[in-house]
Amino acid sequence: MATPLPDCRLRDMTTAVLTIEGVSKRFGSTLANDNISLSLAKGEIVALLGENGAGKTTLMSILFGHYVPDTGRILIDNVELPKGKPRAAIRAGVGMVHQHFSLAPNLTVLENIMTGTERLWSLTSQMTAARNKLLAISERFGLKVDPDARLGDLSVGEQQRVEILKALYNDARILILDEPTAVLTQIEAEKLFSTLKQMAAQGLSLIFISHKLDEVMATADRIVVLRGGKVAAERQASQTSKAELAELMVGHRVTRPTREKSIPGAIALEARDITLKSGGVERLKKISFHVRAGEVLGIIGVSGNGQASLGQILSGTANRSSGELLLFNKPVGDLDVAAVIEAGVGRIPEDRNRDGAIGEMAIWENAVLERLSSYSKHGLVDRGAGVAFAQEIIEAFDVRGGSAASRTRLLSGGNMQKLILGRNLHERPRILIAAQPARGLDEGAVAAVHGRILEARRQGTAVLLISEDLDEVIALADRIQAIVGGRLSAPIDASEADARLLGLMMAGEWKDKSGTEHAI
């Protein structure tokens, strides 16, 4: 729930600093923004909520001058902003924090922040003045950062802080954050939210773009829901609920599927003391687990704790250094991708754009690429069979936005994930390795993906779910193990799990029901 913010004279909810009036923008045949109006008051946090493709980013690009709107205008302090001029927007006090940072990793924090603020031909550089200004800003908003650190050495969360500081350094009074938590861990995200509230309390006005209901409810004063390029609704955060917002965002009721009781069968996948060393580092340290048919085992952890390595071993793209791996109670040696697929393992990679699909190839090619031996004869690809297979997936898994012959890159994240799920589940795998299956997806797509995974479980597939999303693990998993620093905790039953306990497990120390202390 949103905590009420302290009343502060710097916050003045009656005067609008920013007004967007009737903005429309058409790209080809799609109306990305349809007569959108909204206002932002001094010291207010407005969340722009909507699914992928609802028009959030287009609207903000218009506000920042990247696009020229077809109709409508933007007022800052009741003065109209010239259209399509980012420099004018900056001068008027608009700062933008992009999802993908526009910072140079080889420069220091201070150099990054100063970039673009000085004239190219000025002979002296105002380093000292700039440093003092930066330190004053970072003090005022509680954004701690070392001005002399090389940007490339900072964590993603710290880099984002630099990006925010850069906007503030340019005297931004209106800050736009485009999906700021997409790249952050849970802990970093929580830190960001408290920073945002502090900034609002100091009189800054903020718009943040998101499709995550939790963070919107926790941070925003007011929530504007966009759907299909239109403002679908506007709500005070204190007078709405997650369920209502979800419905407004998708346009109809969405209920995430729930897990029914199941009676797990025989052990399908078992790891005994698996260790992986690569580049002189022990990524995995003697981890053991097992998954039974018709059961979901959730492996939860903050990313970067060895999940990627575990996913690679089970997907056949990396080999363990030591330890035993058993498929259906039979020990197996080193596996390559073909052997893993042959054994009946379906794989959903954690990075669907990098590993899951080849964007420039057709949908049907991506559908058959990992089992080309079944879709070829004498070394010739059977295009007809491949297209037919892709069409079956498109229908059965409700992949929208392209036909079998269109480029895969055209699909939205959710539809691409449905394609990847489809090409695996269509073959009825006996084991499914699902890494971060719903990462970055909008509410409707999450429900679809979760539904498919639970359906596979019902049909007796052993599912290993690797995730850092607490809600996802609680919703899907029967048993849960935490991964911390390449080690795996003992499993706990999902019925004992709640967000607090899982949070402690991910940090490496927790007490169980009986009060026994554990540490990884």
Place this chain on the structure above:
Amino acid sequence: MRFERREHRPLYMMTLAPLLAIIAALALAGILIAIAGAPVFEAYRRILLGAFGSRLSATETLTRATPLILTGLAAAVAFRARLWNIGAEGQFYFGAIAVAAFGSKMLAGLPGPILIPLLMIIGALAGMILILVPLWLRLRFSVDEVVTSLILNFIAVLFVSMLIDGVLKDPTAFGWPQSQALADHAMLPKLIARSRLHIGFAIAIVIAAAVYFVQSRTVFGMQSRAAGLNPSGAVFAGVRFGSTLFKVACLSGGLAGLAGAIEVMGVKGYVTTDLSPGFGYAGIVVAMLANLNPLGVVLAAIFTATMFVGADGMSRSLGIPTYIADVTVALSLLTMLIALFFTQYRIRR
């Protein structure tokens, strides 16, 4: 202003764009011809006559196109898989010298119908061997193959120069550094009598069609494309990256080596260090002109050969430098890249 990807490319656009590009290039080169003081249309007429005006000139143009088709294919298959083989020139010379080494004495006892295919295979193998060096460095140490394959060209040419001034030197060549001549029955039969056009031209076209088939229809073609477009995605889908790149490299190096072999067996009969006026490098231009399409390579190679052969005739009769051919080919590459860009993208505001 920004660029938006076109999802549908109508056929008329795909055929019209290259034509417009060539016309634009000719118009731009026309400015230079005018500056050189010659009538522009007359100059182009002379180029066309020089290249296709007689039976002799037409066969000469196609003879010149033959090695360009093969080196163009060598670049096209490699670039398609994002393997930047700039070393076709060196591979060309390796193929040529291998043929000279085996075809002059060692295997000369074999009958023609066996000897000729055998020598072609030997030439292709020699090209493959040379490309394995940069490939190994790339796969083992991640060394950029652009640099290594390029540098290897100079090493290869100097190596050939050493051989033809040493063990393979023709003692009857009055001291000129040239290799021993091939046995007569190792030479390729002529396609047209009393011309230099040999069956190598037909072989090159058949190979272009075969490469097209392999790329568009086979498992190997699909996997090599995947490996080029997204290596980590391809690996996740089970494509063996190293072995796919190895096969692509062998195909590319083999084609360039074959180009050298066919040039020796079809035209010269012996190897000198001016056997190639840069066929390997021109192959890169040909491949890019063809947008890496193997069938387009044939047309692009004939176009390039037309300009080079025709420019000689124009130069002789109008007294302007043959460099105009280089300029025209270079300009047409630029206009072609621009035209291809606009078949893929449209401008939006």
